[in-house]
Amino acid sequence: MTTRQDAPPAGEGAGLKDGVLQTMQRAGAGIAQLTSGLSTGLLALLLVLWVAVTAVTSLVGIGLLMAPSVLRALHALAGRERARLGRWGEEVIAPDPPPTELRAALADPTTRRELRWLVRHATLGLLLGLIGALLPAAAVRDLTFPLYWPLAPEDATATSIGLGTAHSWPDALSVSLLGVSWVLISLGLTPGMARVQARPGRRLLVAGPEVDLSRRVAELTATRAAALDAHAVELRRIERALHDGTQNRIVSVTVLLGAARRMLARDPAGAEELLERAQSAAEQALAELRSVSRSILPPVLDDRGLEGALSALAANCAVPCRIDVDVPQRCAASVEATAYFVVAEALTNIAKHSGASLATVTVRSAGGRLRLRVQDDGRGGADENGGSGLTGMRRRVAAHDGTLSLTSPPGGPTTLQVELPCGS
Ligand SMILES: Nc1ncnc2c1ncn2[C@@H]1O[C@H](COP(=O)(O)OP(=O)(O)OP(=O)(O)O)[C@@H](O)[C@H]1O
Ligand SMILES: [Mg+2]
Known part of the structure; x- marks a missing residue:
């Protein structure tokens, strides 16, 4: 690695x-x-x-x-x-x-x-x-x-x-x-x-101000709709994670605590055991809460910047990953988070589907745009209709007025390129 x-x-x-x-x-x-x-x-x-x-x-x-x-x-x-x-x-x-x-x-x-x-x-x-x-x-x-x-x-x-x-x-x-x-x-x-x-x-060669504006308005209307969609999907995901994970654990904490209270007088040993189970359920709820909040805005971005966060992703990737980040200035937090999630999903896909022996991640910034490229030497054949990961990625990128292109011929290699306006 x-x-x-x-x-x-x-x-x-x-x-x-x-x-x-x-x-x-x-x-x-x-x-x-x-x-x-x-x-x-x-x-x-x-x-x-x-x-x-x-x-x-x-x-x-x-x-x-x-x-x-x-x-x-x-x-x-x-x-x-x-x-x-x-x-x-x-x-x-x-x-x-x-x-x-x-x-x-x-x-x-x-x-x-x-x-x-x-x-x-x-x-x-x-x-x-x-x-x-x-x-x-x-x-x-x-x-x-x-x-x-x-x-x-x-x-x-x-x-x-x-x-x-x-x-x-x-x-x-x-x-x-x-x-x-x-x-x-x-x-x-x-x-x-x-x-x-x-x-x-x-x-x-640039269009006059009138054309420019009407086109930009049309583009922005479309990307704003995509942004709202992506936002709604994100909210639903967070709601599900809280509902199915954290909330369930806290429900069992309250049930276990109630039972322990009732048992306290007649069977202190049994109550002790229930309290222990309640404590471990509370700890699990805490861990889930932490992972949900991490998935909203990864704290590693704040702590270590984009380069550090991507290096951490690369280090945890099951496929050997070479990473080359050259971004002199920091971008807006939401842009960095999008870049982070794109690379995270791309590396997960590489580990899950590609059978590759090497992945490379290159990140550059030029002319107010952040350019990401994730490539693997695996079997190719990535298909946006095959799951929700790539579609979600395209939505996230469009919400930032960015572009995404995926080339993945059968037999490979697979290259994903994303460009995001830096927004800072
Ligand atoms: N790097 C890759 N190499 C080869 N095939 C890929 C690669 N990335 C994606 N694919 C193929 O494209 C399909 C779609 O990927 P996508 O990320 O959208 O869905 P997924 O990973 O199957 O599910 P999830 O919704 O959990 O991400 C995958 O099922 C896989 O067959
Ligand atoms: Mg996927």
Whole structure:
């Protein structure tokens, strides 16, 4: 069983280490975001060329035949960019589907905004994406130059910017200093560059305030209903647990106490035995009460935070479980509780049904969302209609305006992914 927990920060050294680690993580995310923008940037460039050809040939009529497919491609690419931006931060809510008929499209504000985005993304966005992809490549090339320098041809260019040749060891080492500066530039600039690359999309591809609101209202009405449902189910469960467990025990305590009182004068030994049984029933009632109250809001979350609580779940799981939690800030208590119950049910399912030899739980937070992933290498075939656990989990997640996806082909592996808005 492997569980991973970060050591608590110890003084300034740890603070500095955390700071460096965070800067590196931010730069890594920046580079990944820029390169993902490079792919839509290249498509945007191709589409700009296609739009230009269509516009020119429209003058002689042929282009008009191409116009609907150009418009469809534009909307598809804009949709892809919305999804990409949503993965890297706040969701970009799509406007209503724009028209594909040319005359209507020319007057349509959504299409016009998409075209303005297209031009920006095909130029500035593409350029930033290229820089984002080339910076790490240049850093690796220049940093490692002294390693392969003796093997390089005499007059080969030494640096990644195409200048200079190296004739001696000091020359080769100064090339690796250039590599260090690429690393520093990557660390300092890539997060900002990623924001600049995303800005036109975030501004131009998002739905206007009226659409945004009516959609959000519809979504919130649905999730509010789910929240109330989940709440009612939860109340019923608590009511059943109190009624069938605790209440029954307390009833037997009172019955036993009554009988003991009546017996006290004529048979003190028998009364003593009844009192003992009453005491043990009272203790059981107490234990049940404790377990019911734990299932409402697990106290381990308060004591040890999400990471500690999940590590405890992993440690108690019958299947070896690897856990990797990287959530720098605490989320709202109800979100943490939902994450906890999702992982608890997923691990119970893995132990009960999967026959797996390893489970992995990964938790990350980015862009105000908590992302959970629970995977096992078992037999797969999980089915939401097979029981109440997975359905209950989906309700809980929907109540928080989150999303849940389950992939479990026969033969495995089973992967459960849940995203929750952090709500803090
Ligand atoms: N990790 C898994 N690997 C393989 N099969 C799974 C896995 N998780 C769930 N299943 C299958 O999907 C079904 C539905 O799971 P679900 O949690 O909804 O119900 P359950 O565990 O059977 O009952 P409960 O209501 O007590 O949770 C299970 O009966 C099981 O057959
Ligand atoms: Mg289950």
